[in-house]
Amino acid sequence: MRAIVILAANEFLDGLRNRWVAAAITLLGATALVLLLVGSAPTGSTRVSALNVSVVSLTSLSVYLLPLIALLLSFDALVGEFERGTMLLLLTYPVARWQVVAGKFFGHLMILLTAVIIGYGGAALITIVFTENSILGWQAYLSMMASSLLLGAVFIALGYLVSVLVRERSTAAGAAIVLWLIFVVLYDLALLGLLLADHEQRIGQALFSTLMLFSPSDTYRLLNLTAFDTVGQVAGVAAVAARAGFGIPLLLGLL
């Protein structure tokens, strides 16, 4: 346990040094702020809070951003250490292999956590304070933040997988980008294409919904767009998932 904490702290410190934390906070904070401010404009007629509106838009954005940040953080976590020779050294210390991975994982998760809390949380606070908006919908917003973190965690783990399987840093970087493309962009497109091509409707509702669950980013989308009714009204997409009838625990578990 001690070793994991030490390794995680070191990883986090390294993130601070490399300006990774700062970059992630800026990115998430800036986009969240923009979306929140935009979201607070049309609330007059629809009577939904800015937070609810922005959960929808931030969800669509986070689906792209968080996996990217997570993969960029994690792709060289192991292969990079091997290349620098520090992994060999680390393993001669009183540390087990799984502890090295676990330590790095928690370190990277801490970086994401900091970025999400300060970035998204900060943006929400600014909006609430300066635009006289209600804090209505804060539960959905908080849940969005938490699930964003989960989404990030999934992609950190995927990044490690890449990092273990390849021999060189550059290969890992390429593989991470491909992974991002597949899970975040191509998988959805492929599903959509499949639906369009399927004239005879052999793919039932249930199968389609199950297929969606294989991609962590789709699961994340479903979770955030359906978890709270108010958000669902805004989103519209929710109908699909609601009928699919996935329990929220199931979605969380998959993530």
Next chain:
Amino acid sequence: MGEGNLQGRAIELAGVSKRYADKTVVRGVELAVHGGERMVLIGHNGAGKTTLLKLMLGLTHPSAGRVRVLGVDPAAAAAEHRRAIGYLPESVAFHSAMKGHEVLAFYARLKGVAQSECRAILARVGLDEAAGRRVSTYSKGMRQRLGLAQAMLGQPRLLFLDEPTSGLDPSLRQQFYKLIDTLSLSGTTSLTSSHSLNEVEVRADRIAIMKNGSIVACDTLAELTRQAGLPIKVRLRVAKGDLTRVAEQLAPLGELRRMNDHGLELACQGMTKMVLFRQISGLGDVVEDVDVVPPRLDDIYNHHMEKAQPQ
């Protein structure tokens, strides 16, 4: 060696082989290193030195044979075992964004060593002034010393140093080995690998020569030199005009070579050396200067490398 025996064997390898899918890297290695001994492992690039070190560090399992380090099998040993061991990898690049003392503090924490020890070690390797600077500003020698500092944490009983001085300038190299000497005085066993005998400054108690995965010779430098039976070269400066006369007198003692009109070089076996010196002193004023050139370390190394049967 008597002293070493009291402390028992720090490292014991019996019939150790390591095969990877397509090639055998280490074959049938027998090696015993005594407590407090300074062992040097010499071999060409790709001879299997690093793999042998990895086996002793417990980073890989042997395909055959038995590895014992400080009395236990390193690949199966508990994490505690590794506290007694220090390792300096062949090429290690620490996080360049971190400062020297931060790097060391991180490793100290992992090893469960008090932070107060770090400053003492940094001073010992001569990095106390640079400790507050980022590793990216360090020279090659400083990085290597930081690596050694890391290996010295927790006063290990056994030090593994993989090519610690390759690429360092001679004065740094000497400093480095002096440091290792002081460690060995306090009872630390060390195993240093290198690709050249010249590199290690011959501060070793014994030298093991490795070729294509096997150890082809293992002994003290004096014994290796004797076994090699290489001639020593004696260079004479002789008064002009007397050269031919001197050459005729010395010719039976070894292979003679004229260098110029007043210089002679005689290659002779170690045994006839004293006879030669008596002859030379008998010649009186004619011989103006004598230089003795012992066989070069690289020659000794080459001899043992070539003598070994090709596998």
